[in-house]
Amino acid sequence: MDQSKQFCASTRLNAKGQIILPGFVNTHTHIAMAAFRGASEDVQDRLNRYIFPMERELVRPELVYNASLYCLAEMLLSGTTTFADMYYFEDEVAQATQKAGLRAILGETVLGQPAPDAPRPYDGLVYAQHFIAKWKGNDSIVPAIAPHAPYTVDTENLRKAEQLAIELDVPLMMHVAEMDHEHTRFSQSHGSVINYLEAIGLLNERLIAAHMLYVDDADIQKARDHGARVAHAPASNAKSGRPICPAWRMMKAGIKLGIATDGPLSGNGMDIPGVLSLFPKLQKTREGKREILTAKEALRTATLGGAEVLGLEEQIGSLEPGKRADFILIDGDDFNMQPIYDIYATLVYALKPHNIQDVYVNGRPLVEDRKIQSFDAEETKIQMKNIRDTCGAFIAAINSR
Numbered sequence: 132m133d134q135s136k137q138f139c140a141s142t143r144l145n146a147k148g149q150i151i152l153p154g155f156v157n158t159h160t161h162i163a164m165a166a167f168r169g170a171s172e173d174v175q176d177r178l179n180r181y182i183f184p185m186e187r188e189l190v191r192p193e194l195v196y197n198a199s200l201y202c203l204a205e206m207l208l209s210g211t212t213t214f215a216d217m218y219y220f221e222d223e224v225a226q227a228t229q230k231a232g233l234r235a236i237l238g239e240t241v242l243g244q245p246a247p248d249a250p251r252p253y254d255g256l257v258y259a260q261h262f263i264a265k266w267k268g269n270d271s272i273v274p275a276i277a278p279h280a281p282y283t284v285d286t287e288n289l290r291k292a293e294q295l296a297i298e299l300d301v302p303l304m305m306h307v308a309e310m311d312h313e314h315t316r317f318s319q320s321h322g323s324v325i326n327y328l329e330a331i332g333l334l335n336e337r338l339i340a341a342h343m344l345y346v347d348d349a350d351i352q353k354a355r356d357h358g359a360r361v362a363h364a365p366a367s368n369a370k371s372g373r374p375i376c377p378a379w380r381m382m383k384a385g386i387k388l389g390i391a392t393d394g395p396l397s398g399n400g401m402d403i404p405g406v407l408s409l410f411p412k413l414q415k416t417r418e419g420k421r422e423i424l425t426a427k428e429a430l431r432t433a434t435l436g437g438a439e440v441l442g443l444e445e446q447i448g449s450l451e452p453g454k455r456a457d458f459i460l461i462d463g464d465d466f467n468m469q470p471i472y473d474i475y476a477t478l479v480y481a482l483k484p485h486n487i488q489d490v491y492v493n494g495r496p497l498v499e500d501r502k503i504q505s506f507d508a509e510e511t512k513i514q515m516k517n518i519r520d521t522c523g524a525f526i527a528a529i530n531s532r
């Protein structure tokens with residue numbers, strides 16, 4: 132029997148000539164950092180010399196809200212329907228996300244030094260508790276806790292964050308094995324960063340580990356055995372001059388892996404098509420094998436794979452009965468798209484953000500004919516110019532140091 136006859140649709144879409152896909156899932160971002168995109172590029176130790184001071188001085192609730200909404204416009208117009216974010220004033224990120232209509236996992240960052248919304252080290256834990264209590268049970272936003280990294284949060288507070296995650300039953304997101312000094316330090320003390328996380332009880336199914344660059348095959352097995360999930364950010368990693376993440380090896384081992392842009396300061400472009408194309412190219416380069424990581428496998432990481440990483444695979448990530456209507460419509464007839472012989476190859480290697488015409492989350496049109504419907508996107512451009520005016524002098528001063 133024709134199942135469509137059982138239902139009476141309130142809206143019918145004519146998608147003739149278009150490609151329909153599940154919305155993209157971006158598994159690691161800091162969207163409010165759109166405020167600083169392009170500042171302090173091409174320098175050493177950018178995190179301590181530039182990013183932390185810039186954030187302490189400039190990050191305020193209003194900036195986080197406005198920069199987040201601005202960034203969400205770019206993400207929506209490039210087909211992202213779900214993302215994971217960790218930053219400060221995460222409540223402002225949540226409010227911007229709710230306004231824009233995307234689905235998200237949002238974690239307050241915990242840091243072992245004063246942070247924009249935490250005057251004392253580790254006050255982020257207190258903020259996180261309130262934040263989680265406020266958003267727990269929300270239909271589209273899953274609150275989380277996000278200790279910054281093993282090298283910026285001490286063992287005692289990592290354990291506290293984990294305890295909180297268990298008690299409140301939320302995911303824990305963290306940068307893992309991203310830095311060379313982190314790798315050196317924990318290799319000396321525990322053999323590897325992964326061994327350290329295992330020893331202190333953080334390596335488990337709750338962990339969404341971003342980056343995972345400095346890991347060997349034994350670490351990969353261990354992460355797999357403990358059920359840790361990985362957010363892989365190929366463009367951001369490539370710009371940092373660090374080793375290429377062994378993402379294909381992790382997938383082969385059975386680790387759940389999704390792709391990510393990282394924040395706009397690290398990854399610059401917030402569109403998934405941009406990183407989706409780079410992902411298999413870098414893995415083929417790393418392994419010296421053209422045939423590995425097929426376009427079909429790569430596309431899966433940007434949709435269902437990402438949903439699995441975020442624990443949302445029963446709701447989103449594929450188009451099937453019973454799941455939420457999070458989908459995008461793509462113009463398959465544009466100059467960069469034809470001819471199509473292998474739809475997966477086209478979508479992974481040729482797709483550009485401007486090919487994405489409509490974006491739906493939970494059946495609600497957020498983008499129609501490349502125009503954002505859920506908020507005034509032009510107004511966010513004005514807000515971003517104001518942010519640039521406010522932050523410009525401070526950024527110029529640290530750039531000239």
Ligand SMILES: [Zn+2]
Binds near residue numbers: 159160393394
């Ligand atoms: Zn990050």
